[in-house]
Structure formats: C-alpha cells, structure tokens
Amino acid sequence: MRSAVIKNYHALASTGDVRVRGPVLAIAEAALVALDTYRVLHSMLTVDGDNLRIGSRSWPLGGSRRVFVLGAGKAGNAMARAVDEVLGDRIHAGLVSVKRLEAGDRLKHLDLIEGGHPLPDEASLQASRRILAMTDQVALGDLVITLISGGSSALMCCPLPDITLSDERAVTEALLTSGARILEINAVRRHISAINGGRLAERIERRGAELINLIVSDSVGKKPVYDPSEPTEFVGTPVAPDGTTLADARAVIGRYGLTDRIPQSIARFLKDAGPEQETPKVFGANVHHFVLERPGNACEAARAAAEEMGVPALVLTTQLEGESRDAGTFLACIAKEVALNHRPIAQPAILIAGGETTTRVDSAAGRGGPSQELALSFALEVADRPGMSIVALDTDGTDGPTDVAGGVADGCTVERVRALGQNVHDVLCRHDSGSLLERLGDTIVTGNTGTNVCDLNLIYVAAQA
Secondary structure (H helix, E strand, C coil): CCCCCCCCHHHHHCCCCHHHHHHHHHHHHHHHHHHCHHHHHHHHEEEECCEEEECCEEEECCCCCCEEEEEECCCHHHHHHHHHHHHHHHEEEEEEEECCCCCCCCCCCCEEEECCCCCCCHHHHHHHHHHHHHHCCCCCCCEEEEEECCCHHHHCCCECCCCCHHHHHHHHHHHHCCCCCHHHHHHHHHHCECCCCCHHHHHHHHCCCEEEEEEECCCCCCCCCCCCCCCCCCCCCCCCCCCCCHHHHHHHHHHCCCCCCCCHHHHHHHHHCCHHHCCCCCCCCCEEEEEEECHHHHHHHHHHHHHHCCCCEEEEEEEECCEHHHHHHHHHHHHHHHHHHCCCCCCCEEEEEEECCECCCCCCCCCCCHHHHHHHHHHHHCCCCCCEEEEEEECCCCCCCCCCCEEEEECCHHHHHHHCCCCHHHHHHCCCHHHHHHHHCCEECCCCCCCCCCEEEEEEECCCC
C-alpha cells in the first residue's frame, strides 16, 4: 500500500508485532484521507456564473461586491488551497494563519503565514494585525469568507489593550499545564482577546459585509456532520457567538489555582471587567456558519474504513477526555476484555475512540504529546500480550508541541524498550514518551493532514492464533 498521508507507513508496519500493525495503520490512513478538508470543500463549493453555491444556498459575486478570505487554524493550509482554486480571481484579498507551511502552500490569490501554536508568538500577533487591517477595508455589501479550524486561538492572537503577547503566552502555558479542558482554556483566552470569542465577526458585521464561516470544529461532545453544505448554528471561535462568559473565565482561574500563576494584567482584567467587555453572544442574518467536520467524523471515517476492509468495528466513544495516561490504560483494558471474553465485540475487531485527552505536567518534562503518552501507556498495560496494537494520533498531524502526529504501540513494545535498557513506567513519569517512541521508530509522521478533529485512537485485536 502506498501511503497518502502517513509518510512513514511502511516503516511502522514492518516493526514490532507486524501481524496487528498492518490493519490498524491501514484504517488510520484511510480515515485521514477521508477527512481531508481540501476534498470536502471541493465537493461543496461551486461557482456557477456570477454565483457562489453551497448546497441549496447561493451568493452573488458580480458587480461591485468584493470577496475577502480570512482565517486561522491547523487545517488552514488545505482549506485555503481549496478555496483559492474554487474562487480564483474573484478573491480580492485574503490571509490565513497556519501552524506550519509546507511545499505546495504558495497560493495564487491568498497569503498563508505561520503563527505560533500551542503558544502564540510574534508571528501570530502580526497575522492578527494584518487580518484586522484587512477587515477594516471591508465595506457594505462585500462578502467575507472565513476558514476556521482548531488552533485559531493561538494562531490568530491579538490581546486586548494593556495585555501583552508575553502575558497571553504565560496564561496559555499555565492553562495548558494545569489539566484544564480545552473549553475551560478557551473561556479565558476568548475574554482577553481583541479578535477571538466572536470579536472578529462582530467587527465584520459592523462594517455591513456578509459573512460565510467554513469551520472545522474540534469541540468534543457533538454529533458528526452528515451534510456540511447545510448551514447550522455554531458557537465559539473568532467568527461565531461565544458560549462562555467572563464568569466562566474567572471560575477556571480559581478552579485550577492559577490566580498567583498568571500575569497580573490578566488577573486584574478578569477581576474588574464589566458587562460592556463581555464577548458577543448573537449575530444577525448576514452571518452564516457551515461546519465541515467534527471529532465524531474521525470515528465514523475509521469505522467506514474498517468495514470496507471487512474488519468488524465498534466506536467506543467520540468523547474520550481526561489524562492521556489513564485513557491509554483504559483502552488497553477494553482490548484485553475483547481478547479474553469477546466483549463488547468479538475479535478480530477494531475499537475506535475519539476525543481529546490532556496531560498535566507539574515539573520539567521531556518530549512528547498526549497521543504519544496514551500509546505508551497502552503498551505498558498490554506488555507481552501479542495480538493487540494501537494507533494514537492527533488528526491535524501535530501531537501537542511536537512535529509528529502520535504513536504506534503493541504487545511487543515494552520488550523492545527493555532491550534499549529503558523503563516505560519511568519514561511516562518524565513525560518523555516522544523521545522513546522516536528511538523505537514508532512515532507517526504525516505533516499537515488537512483536518483537525482532535484525537483518534484505533485499537486492533487480532483473532486468536
């Protein structure tokens, strides 16, 4: 099989317990191909004469109407490439902030710029300032198309006056290492931003333009998208109403004991901010939302791929959250139950779990990300048990602060680690899963995948030998 997304597919499939690695890697590959938003957007956007069509809806493009394309997110490369090709010369101006640029990312009508993620940086700030400047060119009757996916909070960062970029980086780092869930983190980040929490849409709406938001949602706990061409209600991101409040942001800081760990400028703002500084909660009829994918779509894509291969599949959950290490242990226990008692499904089978796990880091840590830590934890629980494997990956291709998508592990992993003179438990305690998996050759390398629908964990339990 020639890999389209997983660049080191054959190397991963040819080491460890090869009998069980092949099927799980093939399903992961097929799922990532199906989730590529370049393909999704090409299937749903069409230009018919002087009209842009999305499903049954259409927008005129002729006359004096100008089209602006703005956005940010880890799926922004693929989304921008599709929109650039579909709309072509009809684009007046456009800029999208992405996590990393790759070959082929030079577009004819849009600019792509690298920002910082998971921590915002000076490039994020400069991208935001350029986007806001472009927004200020928008006039009554213009059409603005936004491309938003996970990571936009960091990649399009513009703190409120009296809050510096350094302050925003500090509070983001404190939140990311506190164990807070992503919605809790966003409740804080949205309220200290001049562009997030719906404030970009608010700015565009005030200028009298119409707004089409094309969104890849990384919100856990929502049903999969079955028809992306149908407009829907949406909350969150810079271009939709904010479902969190100042009170939520204050509660997060208190809940995780961060009052003395965050910059005083932010602590002071959250303490003193009044209703006039709340994020927008509603927009008018000229703001339209189209959600392309959600985390549940990753699970559905994997299930469909498994069934196409003739492998029975069971979606355990689309809402896996909590500590990555605990999640890896839990998934391994389910795999062992399948092998021992043939439930909740009989082997051979693929078990599927989507969501977004996190890792609390209280001291100095090594290299790695939540998915790599989950994979290594799985390996520890199934040590010396042949016939079980896991692919644990972040669907956007970057697991936490690393440049790899995740990791592969199986019942042979711990034995291979012992041969290196290392101890898996010690590595997990040091949060150094990435270093170990890289040494084993078990990190997953994809580059930009064209999507960002949180984590996808695939477990294969083979038939009894």
